[in-house]
Amino acid sequence: MLTQTLKTLALTATVALAAGTASAQVQMVMSNDNNNKGLKGQTFDYLTAQLEERLGDKINVEMHHSGTLFDQQSQIQGLQLGGTHIISPTAGIYSTVEPKVAALQLPFMLNTPEKIQEAVADPTIREAIMPGLNNQNIEIVAVWMNGPRDLGYKGQNPILLPGDAEGLKVRVQSAPIFVKTWEAVGANPVGINWSEAPTALQQGVIDAGEVTPNSWRGSSTYQFVDHITMTDHQYSFYLVGANKQWWDEMPDDVKTEVQAALADATEWNMAKNTEINGSAAEYIAGEGVGVHYLNDEQRAAWAEAMKPVWAELGNELVGDEVMDRLKSIAGVN
Known part of the structure; x- marks a missing residue:
């Protein structure tokens, strides 16, 4: 059809x-x-x-x-x-x-x-x-x-380290880069349209989502989570x-x-x-959602946990020369 x-x-x-x-x-x-x-x-x-x-x-x-x-x-x-x-x-x-x-x-x-x-x-x-x-x-x-993609989720306790995301049902876009990124930290990515996320959160189909602050606010989906951790794992x-x-x-x-x-x-x-x-994050915090910022050690732990994705969806797909250019532009090793 x-x-x-x-x-x-x-x-x-x-x-x-x-x-x-x-x-x-x-x-x-x-x-x-x-x-x-x-x-x-x-x-x-x-x-x-x-x-x-x-x-x-x-x-x-x-x-x-x-x-x-x-x-x-x-x-x-x-x-x-x-x-x-x-x-x-x-x-x-x-x-x-x-x-x-x-x-x-x-x-x-x-x-x-x-x-x-x-x-x-x-x-x-x-x-x-x-x-x-x-x-x-x-x-x-x-x-x-x-904007930076950040993890919003239901639950009493904040997620601050990659191990905290073990088993979490995270809504992602149905593309390998998003699926593999969350599989790397032991989460269970679920590929659905963002428009379906509010209902999916209410029904327990998913526990979490990972979008930008302006998307959390613009869709009003922040109303269905308890916390947002500013993981900034992808821009x-x-x-x-x-x-x-x-x-x-x-x-x-x-x-x-x-x-x-x-x-x-x-x-x-x-x-x-x-x-x-920035204004979206402030607004969401003002509405009672817990907004959490990672310290340097916590951010380094997330980066290290997700780094294996670089080889699978970087070097293996585009080759070492392109990856070297990406790393040079990004200022990373």
Whole structure:
């Protein structure tokens, strides 16, 4: 049923694009798998405003939030088939079509927005990862930040060391980088959509989740946990992907303005990232959730426990040369 729906959407998108070409209006359908309250949703809305301001009636923008068009599981296929033209999933989600993307989200590796931007722009790293996405009809056109991923959970006692997470049922996105990261500390990762997390927490399907402060607050899911430990085990970011065929066929004058709008939205996103996540953490603490910060010794223990993932989803996938570049940019050994 899903495949048939995607094929129908792809056909509709192709017809719309052809009609748009005839009328000199580009059709742009954007799909956000998350809500419009968090940082990503706000960045999408900022981008929409920029596109409409820059291009006027040269473009018709449809913005779909909260997974109403495609959710976390279906958005990659939706993009490939042309049911949407722009998506912005967490980077690791792309590993379903290009496993090498996982190297960009190795735990305790690229831990700042600046390091992430440098790594994605690095020629050696791009040469190893981007052709695999291009071959799947995906063009990466921007990088947006989300924030540090932190562990929220139900329970009386705070989780401060990796051993405390033994047996914990943690909601993760269904991609190897997230699954393997939590398996490394003895947790039981459960792959479900974030929109399902509140119900899953209430029903005991999961004990915990690991998303950014702005995602905990934006979705109101913080209401269903007792504690959040600021593990900062991964710095979550989004790879803004375009349907490559649609992107390549876009008129040059329109593409120039779309790229400028994307650059503006990226700059806005970078500027707001720290502010929004910081205020979200303060708000959540004010609502009575225990917010815990790790000391240096505790953080080192988490990093050491998760480090084996580097070999499995780093060296084995992208090779030693790319890993050396990642480590150099990250400033780690």
